[in-house]
Amino acid sequence: MSTLFRYLLWSGLVLVLLGIGALVGAYFYVAGSLPKLDSLSDYRPPVISRVLSDEGEVIAEFYRERRIVVPVARMPERLVRSFVAAEDSKFFEHQGIDLFSILRAALKNLKAGGVVQGGSTITQQIAKGLLLTPEKKFSRKFKEAILAWRMEKRLSKDELLYLYLNQIYLGHGAYGVQAAAENYYNKNVEELSLAECAMLAGLPQAPSRYSPYRNFARAKERQKYVLGRMVEDGYITEQEAAAAVAESLTIHPRTNAHSHEAAYFTEQVRRYLEEAYGEEMLYTGGLEISTTMNLAMQKAAHQAVQENLREHDRRYGYRGPERVLQESEVENFLNDQAPELDAHPPVAGSLLDAVLTGSTAQSLQVRFGNRQGEVPLKGIGWAGKVRVVAADQAPTGNAKSKESRLPLGSLLRVRVQKVAEDGRLTLTLDQEPEAQGALIALSPASGEVKAMVGGYDFYRSQFNRVTQARRLPGSAFKPIIYAAALDKGYTAATVILDTPLIYPQRGKGEWRPQNYDHKFKGPITFREALTHSNNIVTIKILEDIGVGYAIGYAKKLGIESPLNRDLTLALGSSAITPLELAGAYSVFANGGVRVTPFYVTRVADRDGRVLESINPGDFPGGTRSGQRLLSVSRERVISPETSFLITNLMESVIQSGTGQRAKELGRPAAGKTGTTNDLKDAWFAGYVPQLVAVSWTGYDQERPLGSKETGARAALPAWLSFMKAAVKAWPPSDFPVPDTIEFSAIDPRTGLLASETQSGAMVEAFAPGTAPTRYAVDEERPRAQDFFRIDMDEY
Incomplete structure (x- = not known):
């Protein structure tokens, strides 16, 4: 064996030993500073607090991260397999680190000249998300690998999936698969189809890029990739994948349907909760708050106030367009508007800003986002005679002139009256009322x-x-x-004289109160x-x-x-x-x-422990520390x-x-x-x-x-x-009459008892012992109470 070969062999062996030593040294150096895994055994991430109506409907949510924790047992197998196939196909085989995936990702990144693929396992992603910072350094990746190996030794695969699938961010404010299922499909996780599961599983790589709201085509391509990976891994057949690709998906933009209608009520509740439990508990503690609000009544109240104010506003005419866009501004405005309208398609009752582009004898032509529409002139008579004029002319309303001049490019407020099955919208002209209103209803x-x-x-x-x-x-x-x-x-x-009053006031002239019609009835x-x-x-x-x-x-x-x-x-x-x-x-x-008015009937924490309630039955053994029975004042x-x-x-x-x-x-x-x-x-x-x-x-x-x-x-x-x-669900009922109330026929001219033969008599109600005892026929003239004038300064 040549000297050179032996030299190279020993040099290689030394390098290997040095490398192993460096790794061992690095391990012991880093291991001591790594976070403990104890927190994972009691996983309690921030979760949403929900406000419920008197019938249990969700009317508001308070959160920093919109997360609803669900057990793996509730998650369908197809959902779990979708994420495993997309993110870590060797998840059920490796011990936290997949060296082959790391090598494959490194080669792809080297070839691409940048980071295009990650080699992290699901376990490593959990370590990064729950125990480490997201900084892109080798030291963090090294810590991540060590933690992943330790986690695999301590936790089962189901426990790891529980952490991962409840923690992961899936776009549009949704953390975890349950929140995402509600966000995109308005469903619970157990109701998801294979096609829906695969689309969700395609989101972790880039939730914004693959958002079904913003770019359904990209989301669909990513879904096909996930289904292909599931076929390769033997989780589904090619026929099942093809059926899932062909399935028509309806994306339901998640909005709290009642947040707008119930906002004033829920804000009142929010203030109460923040004062009682603190901001941290309210936004991360997963409270369940039962309230007194009846959702159907709240919707009716919201609609009644808005329509009443619009009717009042229309009585005083159209004030003109919100502003007039220059020709160069129109396309920019519509392009900026389009993504939001695509993500949240208009529904009946929606208010939109639309750009006036032309007119016919029957309607105004408008554009909004990437759509076109018409505002029929019939039905907007409150705006007076509407004329579309050149863009360089001044706009006017009809409050005084009885005519509304609308330049091309006018930004009009329009309301959606109806959405047809083909998506076409029936629009009408609208404007924000200047007056305000309020309505409160109590039991x-x-x-x-x-x-x-x-x-x-x-x-x-x-x-x-x-x-x-x-x-x-x-x-x-x-x-x-x-x-x-x-x-x-x-x-x-009792008969009282309706006659003029004059009250002298020192240094202030006289106060001469009047009736609304400025008449006196005697x-x-x-x-x-x-x-x-x-x-x-x-x-x-x-x-x-x-x-x-x-x-x-x-x-x-x-x-x-x-x-x-x-x-x-x-x-x-x-x-x-x-x-x-x-x-x-x-x-x-x-x-x-x-009875003192109140809003909240019950508050429970994320574990179902009742913190406060008006129902004594919620505290069978009496209240303990941190609990209280709410009392309703009755007097x-x-x-x-x-x-x-x-x-x-x-x-x-x-x-x-x-x-x-x-x-x-x-x-x-x-x-x-x-x-x-x-x-x-x-x-x-x-x-x-x-x-x-x-x-x-x-x-x-x-x-x-x-x-x-x-x-x-x-x-x-x-x-x-x-x-x-x-009240439509309640049968009409009379007001209860106390047994002590007395009824007598009265002469309305005198307020005295009417004889049996007297015409024009009316039956009147009296408290015990207050009915008149004399008859009107016994009086020579009407009896009426009157009062002397007084000096207002005495009051």
Whole structure:
């Protein structure tokens, strides 16, 4: 053997030994700094918290990573095999590292002159995702390999798959296969077909590039690759693969279908949870929150408020296009718009920005994204006579001119009315209302908030007008004054003079309150005064019972906002929230018992442990540390007789007074309109035995709503639309009558008893011992109460 050969042999042996020594040394050097595997045995990644309606529907989710952890037992074998074939075909054979795959990837990367393929096993990917940082260094790959080998020694293959398939990112905010199944197919993992499994398994390499939303063709090619790998590995036959390729897949863009409609309610819940449990627990702890919200009612409330505001807005014409795009801007705008419309195709009710490109005698021609559409001129008469003009002409609305001029390139707000089976859209012209609205619905018996809409669009304004906006209630406050008067000896038959009032005010001239119609009716009954929302009589009643007493009464009903200590209180001059007014009306609807409104009924953690609940049965052994039983405050604050009488009076408001439009509900209902003197606030508050609802309309920056925009016109339509939908499943029912209520025939002219032969008599309800004892025929002239003028400065 030549000297040279021996030299080379010994040199090679030394190099090998040095290499082995270096590797061993590197192993011992790195091994001591590696993370422990103990955390993997108690895998508790961030998971979503879900908010549920009163019937268990998901209405909102809170999360940082949208992940729903599911056991491997729930995952179909075809799903597991799809990921193994695509990501690590030797997974069930190797011990954490696949040297052949690493060598193959290295050669491909060398040939390509860059990283085009990775050689990491599924176990290595778990190590990188859960225990290491994603930095691209050799030292990290070395640590990854060591950890993968250790993990294979400690965990079973099913345990490794559990970690991998729940941790992996699969695009569009979905972490893990369950979240991805919901994202793309609106299914649970066990419902996935082979074709759907293969498409999901193609995502880990590049979730954005292979997104079925953004590029279905690429996703389809990747699916074919996965199916081919499954055939090669013997998991499926070629026939099964061909059938999966041919299967028509429907991609369902994942949006929380109820997030927009329920946003104001769920934001109220979110604030409560963050305060109670902290931000970290809310967004990563997997809470399950049961609430009082009824989804069907919430949808009806959202629709009612939006449509009512659009109707109000249309009464004052079209304000013109949002802006006019230059010719050079049009294509850029449409190209930017297209990906979002492709990912989230428009549905009925969707609002779109569309570019005006032309017109015919029957319609406006528009483009949006990569689509074209038409806006028929029939049905947009509220915009006046619509004329399309050259791009260089100025746009106008029709509020004053009765004509709308729209230059080519105008950016129009359009609403999708219908989506045909072939995908064509029926559009109509729209615009964002400038006024705002609110609607709150409560169960008077339980205090549960069943629906809450705090404005036209939560994503345009997060200010919740139900709970945060204090506005003047106008005449909607009057029932509180009248209920207080009933407890001071007034009856529905009491006659009061509707005559002019003049109140001198030191250094401020005179206050001369007026009725809405600026007329005076002389002697009228207590019932008639409330029915027709008489201002003068209400002021006289308040003057008699005392402002301090009335304020105390309102506080007893749940009004917490500061109230003016003067006679303007009779006209609703003190700002309160819709929630406060709904709470006060709930006392009337609930037989005089005040129940504090609430939103959350139960909160459980990710392990199913109940943290709080209104149901004592959730704590069979009593509450322990970290648990609490929620108490709902119930207190009788007025008598059943008073609550019935004020309800009965407000039934007259609907039957023959300012709220007559509510008769369309077709069942017993009580309510009251509210309008401020300057028409800045419009209200309707009303109820049936099972449900109370309050509707408000106004501008955030206070200004008049417009001529004749009273509560009956600007707020009642939303209340009526909501109530029609909310109560349709309930049979009509009368308000319960306390056994102690007395009924007597009354002469409405005098408020005294009517004889059996008297014409025009009416039956009136009275609290025990308050019915008149004299007959009208015994009186020589009508009896009516009146009051002296007072100096307002005394209040």
